[in-house]
Amino acid sequence: MSKQPKAVALISGGLDSLLAVKVIQEQGVYVEGINFFTGFCVEGHTHAVRKKQQNKPKRNNALWVAEQLGIKLHIIDIVEEYKDIVLNPKHGYGANMNPCLDCKGFMVKKATEWIEAHHFDFVITGEVVGQRPMSQRHDTMPVIAAESGCGERLVRPLCGQLLPPTLAEKEGWIQRDKLLSFSGRNRTPQIRLAKRYGFVDYAQPAGGCCFLTDQNYSKKLLDLWQHRPTRNYTLDDIILLKMGRHIRPKPYFKLIIGREEGENNFLRGYRKEFTHIYATSHTGPLVLLDGKWLNDEDRTLSLRIIARYTQGKNADTVSLDVVDKNGNSQTFTVSPLQANNILHDWYL
Numbered sequence: 001m002s003k004q005p006k007a008v009a010l011i012s013g014g015l016d017s018l019l020a021v022k023v024i025q026e027q028g029v030y031v032e033g034i035n036f037f038t039g040f041c042v043e044g045h046t047h048a049v050r051k052k053q054q055n056k057p058k059r060n061n062a063l064w065v066a067e068q069l070g071i072k073l074h075i076i077d078i079v080e081e082y083k084d085i086v087l088n089p090k091h092g093y094g095a096n097m098n099p100c101l102d103c104k105g106f107m108v109k110k111a112t113e114w115i116e117a118h119h120f121d122f123v124i125t126g127e128v129v130g131q132r133p134m135s136q137r138h139d140t141m142p143v144i145a146a147e148s149g150c151g152e153r154l155v156r157p158l159c160g161q162l163l164p165p166t167l168a169e170k171e172g173w174i175q176r177d178k179l180l181s182f183s184g185r186n187r188t189p190q191i192r193l194a195k196r197y198g199f200v201d202y203a204q205p206a207g208g209c210c211f212l213t214d215q216n217y218s219k220k221l222l223d224l225w226q227h228r229p230t231r232n233y234t235l236d237d238i239i240l241l242k243m244g245r246h247i248r249p250k251p252y253f254k255l256i257i258g259r260e261e262g263e264n265n266f267l268r269g270y271r272k273e274f275t276h277i278y279a280t281s282h283t284g285p286l287v288l289l290d291g292k293w294l295n296d297e298d299r300t301l302s303l304r305i306i307a308r309y310t311q312g313k314n315a316d317t318v319s320l321d322v323v324d325k326n327g328n329s330q331t332f333t334v335s336p337l338q339a340n341n342i343l344h345d346w347y348l
Contacts, residue, residue: 013061
């Protein structure tokens, strides 16, 4: 008896990768999953911290998918390696700061290295021809296969009938007529297939699983680079860009203002890395100072802005404590800054 073929699947936590694995499992292939952590993932930090969509379970969707499929999931940190993809994408960016073609190629390359190291046979992705404008087109899908080094070992079960035969088909590990021919951005075929398999409560498609596809997030990332000596970032940088209101009154500092209790609690974890400010006379947000005030005018301006986001925004004065990274505290009393066009211009 020949050995059972083995494959590893890229698991994002979305519906497509869930279905792609199931299609291959039905053909008797042993499958394990890989989830690459870049730091830019949509799920996780904000979903766990904020009150938004409280009716939804706070879960890691990649782990949930693996549980539904009954497969082992390897979560691999690629934050440092991924920086070059974000900073220097060979194929450029999409509509925002999303290097989608380079990103997919990089992840397939990492998965290819994994199967070679672990003696697996091929790689599975949930890609669908025509679903993404940059990385999932007839002309770019072969680029991913070639530049990743995966070549014919890359199997896309949801649209396999529309693509050239793969090694897995040629070797008889899977049958071509059991692959699918999904195409385009309409998710109705996937939803229908999920119902047939009995999958419910899966993550709803929402335009991507990466913050780099989000216009507002991309604007904040560009602002970060424009006001740093080098075009770089840390994991803390990219996580903090997901949190709070970001307001930059001057080129050399900005304010990160918590929007609700969950964000305030999260930002407290950075009190030893940033000067932080909070109101003592009224209920209000926790605020981090990213950068430095050069003079009393900068400080007063910042405190007036912060006072506007407290429950004392209509009061004559608001008292706030300013605490540096070493825990040294000073109290100041200011008049809240009234709403105006200038504040709007500073909002990131």
